[in-house]
Amino acid sequence: MARKPEDYRTDLWVDWCPGCGNFGILTALSQAFAELGLEPEKTVVVAGIGCSGKIWQYFRVNGVHVLHGRPIPFATGIKLANPELTVIAIGGDGDLLGIGAGHFVALGRRNVDITVIMHNNQVYGLTKGQASPTLPYGVKTKALPAPNIQDMINPIALAIASGYTFVARAYAMDTRGLKEVVKKAIEHKGAAFVDVLQPCVTYNDIYTVQFYRKALYKLEEDPSWDPVVKSPEEDIEKKTQAFIKSHEWGSRIPIGIFYVNPLKPTYEERLKERIPTYLEMPPAKQKIAVDGGRPILTVKDLVEVFGDRVVYRRKKVN
Amino acid sequence: MLKICAECAETNDIGDRVVGLGDGEKLVEEPTLNEAYIVIGGPQGSGLETSAQVLTVIFASHGYGVIANREYHSNIIGRHSYVAMTVNSVKTPRYFNYPFHVAAFMDAESVFVHYGDVVEDSILVYDKGLDNVNIDSVISMRSDTKERLLHEYREQGIDPTVKGVTKYLASSKGVQVVGLDYKNTLSILREKFSVPPALARRYVSSIIVGAVVGSFGIASEDIIREGFKYRFRGREKVVESNTYIASLVAKEVMSQVKTYKLQEGRAIDEFSFVVSGNDAVAIGKVVGGVRFQSYYPITPAQDESFYLEDHMRMTTSRGDLGGIIVFQTEDEIAAIGAALGAALTGTRAATATSGPGFDLMVESISWAYEAEVPVVITLYQRGGPSTGMPTRGSQEDLFAALFSGHGTTPRIVLASGDHEEAFYDAIKAQNLADKYQLPVIHLLDKFVANAIVTLQPPDLNSVVIERGKIITSYDKPEPYKRFSLSDGPISEFAPLGVKNAISWYTGLEHNEYGLVSEDPETRMKMVEKRVSKFLLADKEIPEEGERAVLLPEGIDVSDVELLMVGWGSVKGVAVEATERLRGQGIKAAYLHIRYFAPFPTRYVSTVISNVRKAGGLVVDVEHNELGQAAKVIEMNTGIVVDKFILKYTGRPIYLNELIEAAKKIMKEKISKVVLKYGA
Numbered sequence: 001m002a003r004k005p006e007d008y009r010t011d012l013w014v015d016w017c018p019g020c021g022n023f024g025i026l027t028a029l030s031q032a033f034a035e036l037g038l039e040p041e042k043t044v045v046v047a048g049i050g051c052s053g054k055i056w057q058y059f060r061v062n063g064v065h066v067l068h069g070r071p072i073p074f075a076t077g078i079k080l081a082n083p084e085l086t087v088i089a090i091g092g093d094g095d096l097l098g099i100g101a102g103h104f105v106a107l108g109r110r111n112v113d114i115t116v117i118m119h120n121n122q123v124y125g126l127t128k129g130q131a132s133p134t135l136p137y138g139v140k141t142k143a144l145p146a147p148n149i150q151d152m153i154n155p156i157a158l159a160i161a162s163g164y165t166f167v168a169r170a171y172a173m174d175t176r177g178l179k180e181v182v183k184k185a186i187e188h189k190g191a192a193f194v195d196v197l198q199p200c201v202t203y204n205d206i207y208t209v210q211f212y213r214k215a216l217y218k219l220e221e222d223p224s225w226d227p228v229v230k231s232p233e234e235d236i237e238k239k240t241q242a243f244i245k246s247h248e249w250g251s252r253i254p255i256g257i258f259y260v261n262p263l264k265p266t267y268e269e270r271l272k273e274r275i276p277t278y279l280e281m282p283p284a285k286q287k288i289a290v291d292g293g294r295p296i297l298t299v300k301d302l303v304e305v306f307g308d309r310v311v312y313r314r315k316k317v318n
Numbered sequence: 319m320l321k322i323c324a325e326c327a328e329t330n331d332i333g334d335r336v337v338g339l340g341d342g343e344k345l346v347e348e349p350t351l352n353e354a355y356i357v358i359g360g361p362q363g364s365g366l367e368t369s370a371q372v373l374t375v376i377f378a379s380h381g382y383g384v385i386a387n388r389e390y391h392s393n394i395i396g397r398h399s400y401v402a403m404t405v406n407s408v409k410t411p412r413y414f415n416y417p418f419h420v421a422a423f424m425d426a427e428s429v430f431v432h433y434g435d436v437v438e439d440s441i442l443v444y445d446k447g448l449d450n451v452n453i454d455s456v457i458s459m460r461s462d463t464k465e466r467l468l469h470e471y472r473e474q475g476i477d478p479t480v481k482g483v484t485k486y487l488a489s490s491k492g493v494q495v496v497g498l499d500y501k502n503t504l505s506i507l508r509e510k511f512s513v514p515p516a517l518a519r520r521y522v523s524s525i526i527v528g529a530v531v532g533s534f535g536i537a538s539e540d541i542i543r544e545g546f547k548y549r550f551r552g553r554e555k556v557v558e559s560n561t562y563i564a565s566l567v568a569k570e571v572m573s574q575v576k577t578y579k580l581q582e583g584r585a586i587d588e589f590s591f592v593v594s595g596n597d598a599v600a601i602g603k604v605v606g607g608v609r610f611q612s613y614y615p616i617t618p619a620q621d622e623s624f625y626l627e628d629h630m631r632m633t634t635s636r637g638d639l640g641g642i643i644v645f646q647t648e649d650e651i652a653a654i655g656a657a658l659g660a661a662l663t664g665t666r667a668a669t670a671t672s673g674p675g676f677d678l679m680v681e682s683i684s685w686a687y688e689a690e691v692p693v694v695i696t697l698y699q700r701g702g703p704s705t706g707m708p709t710r711g712s713q714e715d716l717f718a719a720l721f722s723g724h725g726t727t728p729r730i731v732l733a734s735g736d737h738e739e740a741f742y743d744a745i746k747a748q749n750l751a752d753k754y755q756l757p758v759i760h761l762l763d764k765f766v767a768n769a770i771v772t773l774q775p776p777d778l779n780s781v782v783i784e785r786g787k788i789i790t791s792y793d794k795p796e797p798y799k800r801f802s803l804s805d806g807p808i809s810e811f812a813p814l815g816v817k818n819a820i821s822w823y824t825g826l827e828h829n830e831y832g833l834v835s836e837d838p839e840t841r842m843k844m845v846e847k848r849v850s851k852f853l854l855a856d857k858e859i860p861e862e863g864e865r866a867v868l869l870p871e872g873i874d875v876s877d878v879e880l881l882m883v884g885w886g887s888v889k890g891v892a893v894e895a896t897e898r899l900r901g902q903g904i905k906a907a908y909l910h911i912r913y914f915a916p917f918p919t920r921y922v923s924t925v926i927s928n929v930r931k932a933g934g935l936v937v938d939v940e941h942n943e944l945g946q947a948a949k950v951i952e953m954n955t956g957i958v959v960d961k962f963i964l965k966y967t968g969r970p971i972y973l974n975e976l977i978e979a980a981k982k983i984m985k986e987k988i989s990k991v992v993l994k995y996g997a
Contacts, residue, residue: 044814062822063824073653102649284609311375313378
């Protein structure tokens, strides 16, 4: 029986501000889950703190609501311990690129098969509108006492430089486009990043729906745009074209898939090289006790596994 | 062939042969020793650890119990390090002592720094080629250390050169000084084994090995080879050349001194594990079923994770037993986060760190408590505060382990006193985390973590893996409630991925499903649920013998003159001090605290009260300047312990200084003795 998007939703009242871009993300993700036919029990949404960090409770899949900035470490632990789970880490721009920026970079280096969805509204909404790491220098959104004194991070460029193997940008109000990108991100084997432009109706009076309606264009409109790396030699070229595109931020802002590299081994595959049984017997599936609680390892096993620490008593001469 | 025990065949009387105690500063002469104290020193990166390992294996393979503690700076090459060893013929010792029977040094700094560690009849082997080195020219020494030593030398009329110091030791102190020309000794390598001169310095470690074994009358290549074979597995040429040099040096030393004789080694039967405390915890974790360990490198915790990383795959002759994922993260925040994530899948997960890293993990500990996630944090204490003394020991993080984290978060905190405890506690910590679904902090100190000992094979028949209320399937008609209140404070735990059991976790207050709630009554119930789990642990975990242990076993509490109370690495030295004080007619005992939460309130109260009622003295012994354990005792029992023996130099408490301090505090009615032995 095919599941419908509403099957992936709880019946809780969604308490974002009316008109918030987050509604579009919630809708698109539910649709993507349904179209991919994800099993709710095998799906885990890990969320951070902030307005975006409320989303986990609205899904009828496993939800793990963690600390500010930490969705990626938790998601990584979940995925590595049980790689058969589909793990989606969700955070805001402050969560992923401010307090959690170190983790954001580290996931790229590892290429763990996790999808990272970033709600990018350029402000700290739940604390009433401070500037986030994605707000450009000199821009004054309405709650700021003065124009932003810090430069913005370019999330797409950072993701590419960090080693993410799927990098895309989507728009929260274009739920169909967002859904399609999210589906591809989840299906991608490796670390996937989707930068979701999400208007904040309450605190961001610059990057509004009206602004985005004029500025956004789709990368795929250019028939020659091909973000996929097809051989290792192509990698730098594809990264470079994506990097250049990522700097378009102003009156024209591209959305769509910037870069995909399906060739790089995932962290799980790298682990399998060290432990050949890893995928069949990941940590979560290993038996650790027998006969009502005896450890699976015997002293004899210890002597074999930790033989480098064993010193035998020499036979006595007499 | 076994010269290691030439004259001990007839000797069975070993019970009261005490070395190094009789009259303070003199090594008591015995026909054979049952215990010996050794110190070896040299610059970091020069093979001192190799010497220590080879010596440990030589002794262990002949049935001796060994403990070796390395003291070192936060440095890779050049600064002074030394290893203090205790070798015992009938048991594995858990303490260090001075004066040393044997001292063997690689460099001038060791001679300068350790001149006070040797006494009459001690054997000191050093490099004669360094005779003219003046303390001023030793660039690796910091000025405060130099000034302190120069002041001592002036007072005793010692010329501040290697020659001056060794001459003083030989003529004024009766030390058996052996000056060898290391360079000449090593030149033999070129002729005999065609080792190029540039590589010859690497063999200084075998000079040290030879100096030590020679001091005990051992020069047999057959015996010495055992140690080098272990160290340089499969590299036969290296084994042979090192063995040759060590044997040569041993013979030379034997010809120059009156050697010590050790009784036959009977501490080890068939085999032992020669492990550090880090190794013991690592192996314990694997036995206990930890299959995910995350970490960020930090001294002195990293060796545990690094050792596990070297044993990720568990393949034995009976097949593949799985593997442990060791995950090196970008920081400690990620380390605890990843461990918590793994724990949510039902995997036994842990992380290991030390003070500064632990501080970074604290926010997540509070989360784990709120979300009821079983996780173990192995916390290796080092000298603080801040970066403090990264490579030195302390017991300063007790308060941090107990009270860190915002909100009401009573967690389980247990502390290991030695390598055996560290092994079994690593398993126990996982059981407790699973049973009570909360974070467990396993405290160790550097003196256990980095000391290498001979560890008897564990008794795995006594080990049980207890996973509490974890479930692997869920088929009830109603939706799964991760935080169900229907069956006591502990709810069924269906890991992520279990069919029909969707679960929600949050650091926010939540209802039975794990969904956010700020309802006042739900809040009360959930707060009480979490606290009740802790109270249940307090009810279920036995106090006497488990959470606190009174040693020696079976003594009458009302017949104790001196009760030392301590925890962690204090155990080894306090137990031995207790025994020796009893040997001297002082009715001493040691109360070893193993759990600080839930605290063994009733038992500790009873013991302390009864000792006091009978007129006994209660003294807190710890490695911090505040008496943190005493404060925790006071907090829990209302009893004020106001006598202290404390040490906070970053070096371990030595046996003789503890015995002397104990006698002093009994005799002089003073409230505190601060210890400071050790370079």
